[in-house]
Amino acid sequence: MLRKSGPTELLNQRFLSTLLSCSLTTFLLGGVATYWAVAKWSAPIVSTEGAAARPAGKGKPPARAQLVRVGTIQRQSIVPVKALVGDLIAVRSATIATEVAGKLVALPIDEGTEVIAGKTLIARIDDTWTNLERDKIMTQIAEKKATLAFETTDLKRYEELLGQRAVSLSEAEQKRSLIEGLQASLAQLNVLLKEANERISRREIYAPFDGSVIAKHTEVGEYLPIGSPIVEIISNGRIDARMMVPENSLPLLSTGDSVDVVVDSLGLELSGKVFSINAQGSVGSRTFPVRVELDDRNGKLLPGMGVTVFVPVMQKSTELLVPRDAVLMQPDESTVWILEPKESTDASKAPPDVTSVSNGGTPHSQPQWVAHPVPVQVLSHTRQSYAITCQREADRSRLAPGVQVVTEGLERLVPGALVRVDSDSSSLESVPGAYRTGQQRVDR
Structure with a gap:
């Protein structure tokens, strides 16, 4: 059976329905009020000045000109070069060895020690036994001299007796032979004495040329036989850059030619002269060793450092040249961005020139330019420029000497972009996370 609701329960149900x-x-x-408020405050606020300044019938303001730096196309005679990797090597290197046997009693140098030819003591060998040998030889010489003096006097007496027929001729000849033997023995002893004195003088070893010690092969207290290595020394002052030159570039090089050399680790740009061209090349790579003479810059250039040497790859020719930064190298083709004056058919609709302030504080106008990409082919290059030619015959008239090409900021350009030339010619410095041109690096 259904239970009928009482008055109190009906009143509670009506209250709950009304509340809901x-x-x-x-x-x-x-919700409606919130939507209206958000729509109102998010609507763009257009000022009367902005509306008046906006050209009629245009929904967007005029495009802003991008700031770029430019170079100029030139036609010059160049000698195209190629960068070759090489190494710095010492002009002279020697392993200093002992010429006398004995115990090493002094070694006052270490690895890295600077030495001076004929002045820096490298090592000293014990001379005790050599001095004793010299004294022994000197004693034998004194004995031989005394014997020779006696026999010489006795020979005179024999010659007198021979005249009196008191001695035979054979006895006199025997005395002369004995004296000649003593003279030969004395001469031999003098040679041995000279040899001993020479060994004593060579117990002290000095540097044969100016340089640096790069290795030690012994220590004090060791007994060294004749010919034992003591240290290794390399020369300083002059240093050579050695690289392997391809055979097609070899006829373009001659002894005495000047070439540019860059020391990679130090960032130094040097000019050196070709010192030697080795006639024996590598059969496998068809390259030949070439050495370029350099100065070590007071020890800054060290053997083993890597260098980049620029050698010619073809004869001098006249080409169209652009700065290296003006060529945007891509896998499919290379591109340069040229600047052409902005043209306008309606002066009233043309955007105004960009206003800038000169160094003196006087405002002046700079004309706007339009950037256009032109596909090119890189023929050759020097250290500062690329020699280019047009990929399309229609662009040949656009690439002419005097035409401006973008060198800084070309990575962010699009065809037909408005640009203005930066009058500041100071070099740009890269910042962390950016390329040298200022473009931000993007991690992919």
């Missing part, structure tokens, strides 16, 4: 209806109505009205 009011809550739902309030929620819906609040």
Whole structure:
């Protein structure tokens, strides 16, 4: 059976229904009000000045000119070069060895020690036994001299007796032979004495040329036989750059020619002279060793450093040249961006010139330019320029001497972009996370 609701329960149900209806109505009205407020405040605020300045019938303001730096196309005679990797090598290198046997009693140098030819003591060998040998030889010489003096006097007496027929001729000849033997023995002892004195003088070893010690092969207290290595020394002052030159570039090089050399680790740009061209090349790579004479810059250039040497690859020719930064190298083709004056058919609709301030503080106008990409082919290059030619015959008249090409900022250009030339010619410095041109690096 169904239970009938009482008056109190009916009143509670009506109250709850009314409360739910009011809550739902309030929620819906609040949502409408919020939507209206957001739509109102998010609408763009257009000032009367901006509306007046905007050209009629245009929905967007005029495009802003991008700031770039430029170079100029030139026609010059060049000698195209090629960068070859080489190494710095010492002009002279020697392993210093002992010429006398004995115990090493002094070694006052270490690896890295600077030495001076004929002045820096490298090592000293014990001379005790050599001095004793010299004294022994000197004693034998004194004995031989005394014997020779006696026999010489006795020979005179024999010659007198021979005249009196008191001695035979054979006895006199025997005395002369004995004296000649003593003279030969004395001469031999003098040679041995000279040899001993020479060994004593060579117990002290000095540097044979100016340079630096790069290795030690012994220590104090070791007994060294004749010919034992002590240290290794390399020369300083002059240093050579050695690289392997391809056979097609070899006829373009001659002894005495000047070439540009860059020391990679130090960032030094030097000019050196070709010192030697080795006639024996590598059969496998068809390259030949070439040495370029350089100065070591007071020890800054060290053997083993890597260098880049620029050698010619063809004879001098006249080409169209652009700065290296003006060529945007891509896998499919290379591109240069040329600047052409902005043309306008309606002066009233043309955007105004860009206004800038000169160094003196006087405002002046700079004309706007339009950047256009031109596909090119790189023929050759020097250290500062690329020799180019047009890929399309229609662009040949556009690439002419005197035409401006973009060198800084070309990575962010699009065809037909408005640009203005930066009058500041100071060099740009790269910042962390950016290329030298200022373009931000993007990690992919």
